[in-house]
Amino acid sequence: MSARKPAHRQLAAVNFPGPSSARNTEMGCSSSIPRLLFLLLSLTLSPAYLVDVYAGSEDIVGGGSTHLYGEILKDEAVARLRELGEVSDANGYLERTFMSPASVRAANLIRQWMEDAGLTTWIDAMGNVHGRVDGSIRGAEALLIGSHLDTVIDAGIFDGSLGIISAISALKVLKETARLEKLKRPVEIIAFSDEEGVRFQSTFLGSAALAGVLPASALNTTDKSGATLQDALKKNRFAITEESLRQLKYDPQSVWGYVEVHIEQGPVLEWVGFPLGVVEGIAGQTRLKITVSGSQGHAGTVPMSMRQDPMAAAAELILRMETICKNPKQFLSYDSQCNDATVESLSNSLVCTVGEISTWPSASNVIPGQVTFTVDLRAMDDMGREAILYELSNQIYQICDTRSVSCNIDRKHDANAVLCDSELSSQLKIAANAAIQRLTGEIQDEVPVLMSGAGHDAMAMAHLTKVGMLFVRCRGGVSHSPAEHVLDDDVWAAGLAMLAFLETHM
Numbered sequence: 001m002s003a004r005k006p007a008h009r010q011l012a013a014v015n016f017p018g019p020s021s022a023r024n025t026e027m028g029c030s031s032s033i034p035r036l037l038f039l040l041l042s043l044t045l046s047p048a049y050l051v052d053v054y055a056g057s058e059d060i061v062g063g064g065s066t067h068l069y070g071e072i073l074k075d076e077a078v079a080r081l082r083e084l085g086e087v088s089d090a091n092g093y094l095e096r097t098f099m100s101p102a103s104v105r106a107a108n109l110i111r112q113w114m115e116d117a118g119l120t121t122w123i124d125a126m127g128n129v130h131g132r133v134d135g136s137i138r139g140a141e142a143l144l145i146g147s148h149l150d151t152v153i154d155a156g157i158f159d160g161s162l163g164i165i166s167a168i169s170a171l172k173v174l175k176e177t178a179r180l181e182k183l184k185r186p187v188e189i190i191a192f193s194d195e196e197g198v199r200f201q202s203t204f205l206g207s208a209a210l211a212g213v214l215p216a217s218a219l220n221t222t223d224k225s226g227a228t229l230q231d232a233l234k235k236n237r238f239a240i241t242e243e244s245l246r247q248l249k250y251d252p253q254s255v256w257g258y259v260e261v262h263i264e265q266g267p268v269l270e271w272v273g274f275p276l277g278v279v280e281g282i283a284g285q286t287r288l289k290i291t292v293s294g295s296q297g298h299a300g301t302v303p304m305s306m307r308q309d310p311m312a313a314a315a316e317l318i319l320r321m322e323t324i325c326k327n328p329k330q331f332l333s334y335d336s337q338c339n340d341a342t343v344e345s346l347s348n349s350l351v352c353t354v355g356e357i358s359t360w361p362s363a364s365n366v367i368p369g370q371v372t373f374t375v376d377l378r379a380m381d382d383m384g385r386e387a388i389l390y391e392l393s394n395q396i397y398q399i400c401d402t403r404s405v406s407c408n409i410d411r412k413h414d415a416n417a418v419l420c421d422s423e424l425s426s427q428l429k430i431a432a433n434a435a436i437q438r439l440t441g442e443i444q445d446e447v448p449v450l451m452s453g454a455g456h457d458a459m460a461m462a463h464l465t466k467v468g469m470l471f472v473r474c475r476g477g478v479s480h481s482p483a484e485h486v487l488d489d490d491v492w493a494a495g496l497a498m499l500a501f502l503e504t505h506m
C-alpha cells in the first residue's frame, strides 16, 4: 500500500434514533418523524442509561457456561473476529477491498468456519461466500442471513464481519446441540464480497447481484488502475459473463426473508444503554464523482487574477455543499415535491461528506489542471435527497461558471431508503429481548428501534425479499476507524439473539 497511515482523530458516526414501533410505510415527502423524541424518551425510560448492562455479568451467568454457549458465541466468535481483522492487504491497518488478495483469503477462512458449523459451502461468481443447511420441510423458502467481508481503508474489525460471524456461531451452536436438522426451512449465510464500494465506487456488488439488481453494465466499471470489475473477477478465476451474472439472481419464490446483524456505527445504543437494537429503516444514499477542470500552469508566474484554478473552485464547492447540507431549509423551495415534512426529515437526517479528493498533476509548484472529489449524500427522505441533489448541482455549475472552470458531475451510485419488514422486526426484537434477558438474568425495557444512517446489504436484498436488521452497540459510535470496538459480551448478545431467532424457525 502506498499511502502512509496518518495519526487518527476519532469521530462518532451518526445513526438516527427512530420511534419505538415500526409503522411508517412511506419514505417520501410525508415521512416526518420526530426522531430525537424517541431518543429522549429512551433516555428517560431506560434504567440502564449509560451503564454497561453486563457489568458483573460473569457472576450472574457464569461466563462461558454451556447453556449460554459462551465458548462458541463469545470466546470463539471474538477470536474469529480478531483473526479476520488480521486478514489485510495493508501493513499495520485493515484494508480488504473487493477481490483483493486479502479478501480472497478472508473468503476462504469464512468458508472454513461455515463448514465447521455444519454448512454446505460454495463461492459464487461474484465472490460471495455461501453456507447453507437444508430445512426439514421440503421446498420451504430459505431464510438468508448475511453481511459483508470487505472493509473500508483503515477499517475496524467488526463492520460486516460481526454479522457473518454471529450467524455462523449461532448455527454452530445448533450443530453442536444436534439441532441443525430441526430447522424447518433452509438457512443460508452469505458473506457478501462488496458492500463498502471502495474499489469500484458502486456499493453492494455482491448482494445486488443476488437480488438481481446489478446491471450487466456494472461489469465494465473500472477501478483507479483501469481494471474492470470483470477483469478483477477473472484474475481470481471467477469467469463472470452477463449470462452468469443473470443466473446469480435468486428466485424470490425460494426466499422467505433476509436478516442482517451489524454494528450500529453510531452512538445511540450506547447512549440508551442497550447492547442490541432493531433497525426500522435505512437512509437512502447517493455517491457523486465531481471533476473540476481548469487551466494547468506555473505556480510562480500566473497572476492570481488570470488563474482558472480548479483547486480553489473545488474548495468553494465543498464549503457550499457543507452549507446546504447543514441548512437544507434555506435552500429548498416549497412545492408539492418538497413540503414541511420533507424539509423536517432532511433537517434531521441529511448528511454530506467529501471523503476522497485527488488533483492532477499534484505538485506543489503547479496550479492543478484537474481536481476530482467524491460526494456521499444520505437522507431518510428520497424526494428530499433528490431535491438537495438538484440544488447542489445548480450551485456547482454556478460556482464553476463564475470561476471559469468546467465541472462534470457523475452520479456513481444511488440506493433509495429502505423500510425493514415490521413482522421480521418484531421477531428480531423478541429474539434480542430474549438474548438480553438470558445474559443479564433481568427483564429489561424493550430493545430500542433505530434508523440507520449507514448503508447495508439489506438495501440491495430488499429488492428480493423482506428484510430485517439487528444493530449491535459499539463504543462511542465509532466505525470506519481502527478505534471501532464492540464489547465481547455484546458479541455474545448478538450471537444469542441470532440463536433465539433461528430457534423460532424450528
Ligand SMILES: NC(=O)N[C@H](N)C(=O)O
Pocket (backbone or CB within 6 Å): 159, 195, 196, 197, 203, 265, 453, 454, 455, 456
Ligand atoms: N455499514 C457501512 O459502513 N456501510 C456503507 N458502506 C456505508 O454506509 O457507506
